[in-house]
Amino acid sequence: xAKKSAVNRNEAVKALVKQYAEKRAALKAIANDETLPLxxxxxxxxxxxxxxxxxxxxxxxxxxxxxxxxxxxxxxxKMSRVALRELGSQGLIPGLVKSSW
Numbered sequence: 001x002a003k004k005s006a007v008n009r010n011e012a013v014k015a016l017v018k019q020y021a022e023k024r025a026a027l028k029a030i031a032n033d034e035t036l037p038l039x040x041x042x043x044x045x046x047x048x049x050x051x052x053x054x055x056x057x058x059x060x061x062x063x064x065x066x067x068x069x070x071x072x073x074x075x076x077x078k079m080s081r082v083a084l085r086e087l088g089s090q091g092l093i094p095g096l097v098k099s100s101w
Contacts, residue, residue, distance in 0.1 A: 001067050001068060002063065002064075002067060002068030002069055002070065003068075004068075006068070006070070007063060007068040010060065010061050010063055012054075013054045013059050013060055013061075014060055016052060016054045016055045017054075017055055017056070017057050017059070017060060019055065020051055020052070020055035021057075023051070024048065024051060024055060024056070027044045027045075027047055027048045027051075028044075028048065030044035031044040031045045031048060062075065064078070064079045064080035064082075064083050065078045065079055066079050066080070066083040066087070067079075067080060067082065067083050069082060069083070084096075085098065
């Protein structure tokens, strides 16, 4: 199990990303629109830089929903390989058969 503080920090980052998503998207659209004057685009970039760093979606760490493990994460299943193997061995994941010989 991952440290609770790391999992909680990641949840806080997710909340911040959700909170600033619209504002960030609007500023990015202005900054990347080449039909607008250079000064206006530059101002949008400055405003974007003033937003909290943790409001950027790139700061979210993919973590296992079961254990909180940050590595060996399967996006499709939203869990790590370790949790997948354990749940698969117990027969809790439909369609998954773990073979051993």
